[in-house]
Amino acid sequence: MFNGYGSLSNRKGNNKSFTDYDSLPPNTTIASPCILPQKSQDNTTENGFKNEIGEIDNSSVAGICTAVVHATFPSWTNIALMISLIFGGCCANVFALEAIIKEQPSSGPLITFAQFLLTALFTFPSFLSFSAGSRFPLKPRAIPLKSWVLYTAFFVTVNLLNNWAFAYKISVPLHIILRSAGPVASMIIGYLFNGKTYSQGQIMAVAMLTLGVVGAALADAHAKGQSIGIGSSKGNPAVTDTITGFTILVLAMLLSAFQGIYADRLYENHGRNHWKEALFYSHMLSLPLFLPTMPQLISQWRALLTSPPLLSELSHPRSRFFSTPPSNAIVGITSMSTSTRGSRATSNFGIVSSLLVTIQQHGLVQSTLLQIPTRVAYLLMNAFTQYLCIRGVHLLSAKSSSLTVTIVLNIRKLVSLLISIYLFGNDIAPGIFFGATLVFVGGGLYGFEGARLKKNIKKRD
DSSP, X not given: OOSSSSOSXXXXXXXXXXXXXXXXXXXXXXXXXXXXXXXXXXXXXXXXXXXXXXXXXXXXXXXXXHHHHHHHHHHHHXXXXXXXXXXXXXXXXXXXXXXXXXXXXXXXXXXXXXXXHHHHHHHGGGGXXXXXXXXXXXXXXXXXXXXXXXXXXXXXXXXXXXXXXXXXXXXXXXXXXXXXXXXXXXXXXXHHXXXXXXXXXXXXXXXXXXXXXXXXXXXXXXXXXXXXXXXXXXXXOOHHHHHHHHHHHHHHHHHHHHHHHHHHHHHHHHOSOXXXXXXXXXXXXXGGGGGGGHHHHHHHHHHHHTSOBHHHHHHSHHHHHSOOOOGGGGTTOOOOOHHHHHHHHHHHHHHHHHHHHHHHTSHHHHHHHHXXXXXXXXXXXXXXXXXXXXXXXXXXXXXXXXXXXXXXXXXXXXXXXXXXXXXXXXXXXXXXXXXXXXXXXXXXXXXXXXXXXXXXHHHXX
8 A cells, every 4th residue: 555665764764673872871782693702802913002903893793783683683573474464364354254244245334343343442552642641642643633534534435345245245256356456456546646657567467466366266166156147047146236246346446546545645755654553543533434324233233143152153063164065066176086075174174173072061161152143253253353464454555565565465365265275175176276376476476576676776776
């Protein structure tokens, strides 16, 4: 969601990777793993002169090593954190989302509200300050409140539209396919409204990524016998419903691209180290917007309460998650015997099954699981994993451009699909393998092209 090819810290003096030694108290010792062993204090040469050059060399090397440690270690930890949050939280989030949508397609607004409420509660303590001196006990903002209000309007609208589309019988594969066009939309909107230019390598990479995710989703849907076409036959959604859902997703995709442009400009003007502020205000300011829909939210909540208790769901997980695919799901699947597929599913399931049996033997756990409706548990799981996911996305957004964010999220969608295939013992259809190849090659090409462009910019500077 941000402009350029990386952080602006080196350009605007916002680089916090290096320690500000001028602000340290007097006589403060700086510890560094790169400090060289000190020689004796009397460093006199045979001619009676101090070895000044040697002392300078040692301190210079130590200073360089200290700077490298301070600059590199936070960068690598940030990268690891971003990858863990995005690929871990977002992948688990998709599982919980589909578990709710399958049983209650109209629960999109409730899912969005739960996600926003939990994220706001988790981030609120970091901004609480009773000594701030204002009417509200919040820390001073780095970015004006009116800017966050406009950003929040984009943010909540996009999220509501994406979840609202499920009410019009949009299947999860079609949902993935349409949202995978996000990089294309970001590129077009950035070119038309933000004056961005892209190299041929970047355009080719985005095309490969989009085609890869779309192809993998199509192949997976075909292998599982799921319909993603537009039709009014029995069991399929009406044409008008599908077109409405399609239009909603396209609108959400375009608004998301404009949101990226707006965020780019915010971070250009105020610096790129305020992703936590973006995470908090975009969710906290969104909560009042749900007040008009409160009757609908209450109705959807009551519907979730009618689901079976979580204990019954955990008692028969095999029949729910590892069921045999329908006969028409065999088309396009690579040749593998049913017994081999079943044995792999059983192997994956063994550890989870043993753990569930052990947990359920405790009386307190059993009584608790009997009181929690299944879909309520999925809702809480979805909201919590969404917090992890969106935290990683905001952290990535503060360090890279909006196009890079959409590229990473596209790769994450494919990873979610591949993990699902492996965990549930399904075979990889040829189309999925081909789509995965396109995605990974496209992602590598985009990374290579971005590094090349940054190198050229540095040379010109």
